Amino acid sequence: MNRRPATFFDRLIAHADQALRTVFGEPAGSGRDNPAAPVTETELSSTEKASSIRLMRVNHAGEVCAQALYQGQALTARRQETRAQMTQAAIEENDHLAWCRQRLEELGGNTSLLNPVWYTGSLAIGAASGLLGDKWSLGFLAETEHQVVKHLEGHLQRLPQGDEKSHAILETMKVDEARHQATALNAGGASLPEAVKNIMSLASRVMTSTASRL
DSSP: OOOOOOOHHHHHHHHHHHHHHHHHSOOOOOOOOOTTTTSOOOOOOHHHHHHHHHHHHHHHHHHHHHHHHHHHHHHHOSSHHHHHHHHHHHHHHHHHHHHHHHHHHHHTOOOOTTHHHHHHHHHHHHHHHHHTOHHHHHHHHHHHHHHHHHHHHHHHHHSOTTOHHHHHHHHHHHHHHHHHHHHHHHTTOOOOOHHHHHHHHHHHHHHHHHHTTO
């Protein structure tokens, strides 16, 4: 029996389900093992643990934003190839989401209370960039990943040296994000105007500062 092609409303329902899983549950990832699993847990001081919790909460919130961006872009992408690329990237970002959540639970921390806000805003931005055309959507994706890599490099330096589990997670995430950036550029992503890049950077700093506390 042949299946009918998915309509826009089919995709809308699927994205609504994914949104609920992203913000309140555990979305399905690619099935990769958590890179922190084979790493031996070390004793952290209360100060070190609090620092790791703040940083991993920010990283989890960032992955919620990434999910929403990809889902919004996939919803409005014009070419099937672009939509498939966004969907695949979102699946890999689900791995990051799960790993960060698991690490937060191990540290005794909680995810950001504002995750629904981060998700809603990022979904709107992703959908809007998709409406501008695939080359701009891919360019937005590439610039987002570029800024995320820089953000992760900063967190790797700020994490307590003894928190090797969190280090292992962020190192793997950094490799994935750099690959997503390269893939988006190779697929025809356009370079964004400097003003747009600066606005994206400012929005990221606002989210980072707020999520570290709430």
